[in-house]
Amino acid sequence: MVKFSSRVPADGTDAVGSILKAAADPKIISFAGGLPAPELFPVKEMEAATDQAFEKHGRELMQYGGAKGLPELRQWACQHVAEKENIRCEADNVLITTGSEQALDLVGKALVDPGDVVLVEQPTYLCAVDVFKSYGAKLVSVAMDDDGLRTDALEDVLKKYPEAKLLYTVPNFQNPTGRTIPEERRQRIAELAAQYDLMVLEDNPYGEIRFAGEHVPAIKSFDQDGHVCYMGTFSKTLAPGFRLGWVMATKEMIDKLTVLKQSADLHTDNLAQYATVEYLQANDLAAHVKEISALYGKRKQLMIDGINKYFPDKVKSTDPDGGMFLWVEVPGVDDTIAVFKECLKNNVAFVPGDPFYAGQPQPGTFRLNYSNMAEDQIEVGLKRLGTVLAKYVH
Amino acid sequence: MVKFSSRVPADGTDAVGSILKAAADPKIISFAGGLPAPELFPVKEMEAATDQAFEKHGRELMQYGGAKGLPELRQWACQHVAEKENIRCEADNVLITTGSEQALDLVGKALVDPGDVVLVEQPTYLCAVDVFKSYGAKLVSVAMDDDGLRTDALEDVLKKYPEAKLLYTVPNFQNPTGRTIPEERRQRIAELAAQYDLMVLEDNPYGEIRFAGEHVPAIKSFDQDGHVCYMGTFSKTLAPGFRLGWVMATKEMIDKLTVLKQSADLHTDNLAQYATVEYLQANDLAAHVKEISALYGKRKQLMIDGINKYFPDKVKSTDPDGGMFLWVEVPGVDDTIAVFKECLKNNVAFVPGDPFYAGQPQPGTFRLNYSNMAEDQIEVGLKRLGTVLAKYVH
Numbered sequence: 001m002v003k004f005s006s007r008v009p010a011d012g013t014d015a016v017g018s019i020l021k022a023a024a025d026p027k028i029i030s031f032a033g034g035l036p037a038p039e040l041f042p043v044k045e046m047e048a049a050t051d052q053a054f055e056k057h058g059r060e061l062m063q064y065g066g067a068k069g070l071p072e073l074r075q076w077a078c079q080h081v082a083e084k085e086n087i088r089c090e091a092d093n094v095l096i097t098t099g100s101e102q103a104l105d106l107v108g109k110a111l112v113d114p115g116d117v118v119l120v121e122q123p124t125y126l127c128a129v130d131v132f133k134s135y136g137a138k139l140v141s142v143a144m145d146d147d148g149l150r151t152d153a154l155e156d157v158l159k160k161y162p163e164a165k166l167l168y169t170v171p172n173f174q175n176p177t178g179r180t181i182p183e184e185r186r187q188r189i190a191e192l193a194a195q196y197d198l199m200v201l202e203d204n205p206y207g208e209i210r211f212a213g214e215h216v217p218a219i220k221s222f223d224q225d226g227h228v229c230y231m232g233t234f235s236k237t238l239a240p241g242f243r244l245g246w247v248m249a250t251k252e253m254i255d256k257l258t259v260l261k262q263s264a265d266l267h268t269d270n271l272a273q274y275a276t277v278e279y280l281q282a283n284d285l286a287a288h289v290k291e292i293s294a295l296y297g298k299r300k301q302l303m304i305d306g307i308n309k310y311f312p313d314k315v316k317s318t319d320p321d322g323g324m325f326l327w328v329e330v331p332g333v334d335d336t337i338a339v340f341k342e343c344l345k346n347n348v349a350f351v352p353g354d355p356f357y358a359g360q361p362q363p364g365t366f367r368l369n370y371s372n373m374a375e376d377q378i379e380v381g382l383k384r385l386g387t388v389l390a391k392y393v394h
Numbered sequence: 395m396v397k398f399s400s401r402v403p404a405d406g407t408d409a410v411g412s413i414l415k416a417a418a419d420p421k422i423i424s425f426a427g428g429l430p431a432p433e434l435f436p437v438k439e440m441e442a443a444t445d446q447a448f449e450k451h452g453r454e455l456m457q458y459g460g461a462k463g464l465p466e467l468r469q470w471a472c473q474h475v476a477e478k479e480n481i482r483c484e485a486d487n488v489l490i491t492t493g494s495e496q497a498l499d500l501v502g503k504a505l506v507d508p509g510d511v512v513l514v515e516q517p518t519y520l521c522a523v524d525v526f527k528s529y530g531a532k533l534v535s536v537a538m539d540d541d542g543l544r545t546d547a548l549e550d551v552l553k554k555y556p557e558a559k560l561l562y563t564v565p566n567f568q569n570p571t572g573r574t575i576p577e578e579r580r581q582r583i584a585e586l587a588a589q590y591d592l593m594v595l596e597d598n599p600y601g602e603i604r605f606a607g608e609h610v611p612a613i614k615s616f617d618q619d620g621h622v623c624y625m626g627t628f629s630k631t632l633a634p635g636f637r638l639g640w641v642m643a644t645k646e647m648i649d650k651l652t653v654l655k656q657s658a659d660l661h662t663d664n665l666a667q668y669a670t671v672e673y674l675q676a677n678d679l680a681a682h683v684k685e686i687s688a689l690y691g692k693r694k695q696l697m698i699d700g701i702n703k704y705f706p707d708k709v710k711s712t713d714p715d716g717g718m719f720l721w722v723e724v725p726g727v728d729d730t731i732a733v734f735k736e737c738l739k740n741n742v743a744f745v746p747g748d749p750f751y752a753g754q755p756q757p758g759t760f761r762l763n764y765s766n767m768a769e770d771q772i773e774v775g776l777k778r779l780g781t782v783l784a785k786y787v788h
Contacts, residue, residue: 002593002620003559005507005529008650035458043452050444050665058437062633064429098492098637098659105658109528113399131657134503135399165397199396226396239456241664243492256402263525264499265492269663270635271444 007134016126016355019340023349029381030349034175034324035372036236040292045283046239046275052282053274061270067262068254069096069246070273076280077232077246084208085218087230087248095254095261098268100205100233100245104131106257106264107166107201107229107247112137117164119157121149123327123356123365125175125203128168139358140164146318148174148181151188158196167193167200171219172207173323176356176367180321183216190222200228205236206323208289211297213321226250234276236324237289242272296324299370302378309379310386312393317368324371327353333364333392340366342391348384364392401528410520410749413734417743423775424743428569428718429766430630434686439677440633440669446676447668455664461656462648463490463640464667470674471626471640478602479612481624486645489652492662494599494627494639498525500651500658501560501595501623501641506531511558513551515543517721517750517759519569519597522562533752534558540712542568542575545582552590561587561594565613566601567717570750570761574715577610584616594622599630600717602683605691607715620644628670630718631683636666690718693764696772703773704780706787711762718765721747727758727786734760736785742778758786 023030053061068074074094081087097103104127112118114136120128122141132139140161143153149169158164169189171181181189193200202219220230226249233245247257261267279285300319303326307317316329328350333339336352343349353365370378417424447455462468468488475481491497498521506512508530514522516535526533534555537547543563552558563583565575575583587594596613614624620643627639641651655661673679694713697720701711710723722744727733730746737743747759764772 002644002647002650003505004650005503005505005510007507007529007654008504009653038453038457041453041456043448043456046456047445047448047452050448051441054437054441054444058441059432059435060635062435062437062440062635063432064629064634098663101657102659109399110402111397111399113401116399127657127660130653134654134657235458240458241454241456243659243661243663250396253396256396256398259403259524260401260528263495263521263528264658265496265637266521267637269492269637269666271633271669272663272665275665 009130016351019351022344028344028347028349029377029384031368031370031373031381032349032351033369033372036240037292037295037371040295041239042283042288046279049278049282050271050275052278053271057274061274065267065270065273067258067267069268070277072277073273074246076277077248081230081232081248086221087218089248092251093248093254095247095257096268096273097245097247097261098265099235099243100203100231101127102264103231103245103247104128104201104203106260108132108135108137109260110256111165111199117161119154119164119167120358121169121174122359123176123353124168124358125170126355129358132168141357141359144177144179146179147185148179149185149189151185151192154189154192158192158198162196164196164198167198168203169200169219170203172204172216173209173320175206176325176351176353177327178318178320178323178325180216186217186219187222189219190228193227194225198227201231202228203231205233208237209293209296209324210322211293211300220248226253229253237285237292238276238279242276244268244272244276293322296371299373299375299378300326302375303368303370303382306379306382310383312386312390314393315389324369326368326370328366328368329362330364330389330392332394336363336366339388339392342388343385346384346388348381403524410745413745416738422738422741422743423771423778425762425764425767425775426743426745427763427766430634431686431689431765434689435633436677436682440673443672443676444665444669446672447665451668455668459661459664461652461661463662464671466671467667468640470671471642475624475626475642480615481612481642483642487642487648489641489648489655490662490667491639491641491655492659493629493637494597494625495521496658497625497639497641498522498595498597500654502526502529502531503654504650505559505593511555513548513558513561514752515563515568516753517570517747518562518752519564520749523752526562535751535753538571538573540573541579542573543579543583545579545586548583548586552586552592556590558590558592561592562597563594563613564597566598566610567603567714569600570719570745570747571721572712572714572717572719574610580611580613581616583613584622587621588619592621595625596622597625599627602631603687603690603718604716605687605694614642620647623647631679631686632670632673636670638662638666638670687716690765693767693769693772694720696769697762697764697776700773700776704777706780706784708787709783718763720762720764722760722762723756724758724783724787726788730757730760733782733786736782737779740778740782742775
């Protein structure tokens, strides 16, 4: 028997793994995953970009590279957030990571000692819960409403835990709820971070996939003194399989994250980095993202239509302006897993809300994904879901 | 001021970073790096393999993949170690990692709680020291001789620390010394691991780059009951820039490492994985590795010749049968860094021995790399080195 460290989760705690496995049966219409639509991947363009990368930099891309990532890619990230988010930074403020999941892991490792308080949204991205727990964090949830994280609730929590190290937030089209935090709250989050010397980890994988409404500036754009680390990724705009993300922070923070990055995997794969640089030079990423957004917007609307048509009236759902997920609240349900199992029998699946809560879960909640579902399957799936929900709502 | 966790090294402790920076001046002949020879990278073949991967699996390789890595690659690793090392395993015993550095990090994270004893060779791979320290390990060094890790010393250490969690060893052409552990010692290490319920982390990046002598079976081939985790990599045989490694262990261990892998970066880059699978199908990796070994053997011999010609007689060095490094011991030197600085002034560089020691460093030691140095530069560099060393040896 191996004596695992206290960081390793106990057996049988991989609830989401079991759920995704159960939902993988091809008979099942599964809204459980979190995948982009593969039919929009620019395969030909990326193949051409990879060829270019080999022609121009064959030996460099096969050799060891720098821990911070390709300067061209870090420069691109700076220009990108300058245009999109009004964030001013230089290449030295950027670390390229093996997907933004690694940025989450490195920031957790850099800041969290066992017992340190980390604030998360209620509910929050479930892998963030795993990461922070693996470094011994004491997780404290901050309440949300339809406008995302409530800043009055954040202030209350900070009064109780003024020593809190970190706030993790997904301000745009949050995973799992699809909610977006409005501008005045973002400004307030930046103020509270400065006041309480709190680091904010702003994770923005979905912000560019907007199909309705107006862009809201990043929390980092209100940051005066280095209290916000901003995470970006190519996973939703280009190719999640390439595992390319980045984190933007003060030079001091980036230097420390780089030391940890070297221990984690030395540097991010050069092939994916060089290929992506060539893709960005030869193609119009913004136009590609517009195409993605249009498709997801169409699918989300079909999902909302199906919810209106088939779900009992008392069931509530969010109606996001972008991203990949929406969130459902079914009143009167005590055991969400029982509903999930009943749905599986009816060949439809979702992710039950429980694993998205760092604390006590709100029963009767679940997440639906619409980005990775053929249009003709959405209505069929929601009809099945509605049939099951009708048995639970009285 | 950010309050970093206790895992983050203090400022000014990145000795190796400073050394490599100092040695990067193009005037300097630097034996400090640890890079493969880029002129042997199979750039054309890998470009063709990448095209094949896009043609066959364009959408899959851009989409999210499984945390354990491509089944084809895990299967290949099983066949490879079955043929080379007489290790029997199945794809479920293999996790593909983002370079073998990540395997080191995940095994450290999975096993080491703060205060746990981890045994390392004296001297050892310096990044391993960083990884284990980052999880709070108490590092204990085990003495070596010309035949690598001394098993009598290991037994003494285990009597003193019977609770030791892990032994980290590089049995073939060790980094930094170039030493190789003979078969009977490997068998003894496996016995002691079983007796003391110790996990052995056998790291084998260099074993295939053999230019003299006979292959020695892996420690894992003597493992009866899951006390050895075996690490392999494509970094020295194919392309370090792709960041592709693997770890082989019991299914229980692999399942736990997979949970941690998901928190670390979800999965390893699909582009590099699919391209490598295509490369392995279309090319003869063994023939390519033979070519690498022949070149490194030639360079090592030039280095040995230069040492014999230019170094003072009292200076000792190892004479490896493979790998990329050899190890020099200069008697009578107290301050290796002073020698290093003097060498820089003479436009030649190495890595001083100090950072390779988890405990008290042995003064007057340093590492020389021969894999990444043009033949005509080796003699020139060693002549410069010899001139400086002559001032220190009396």
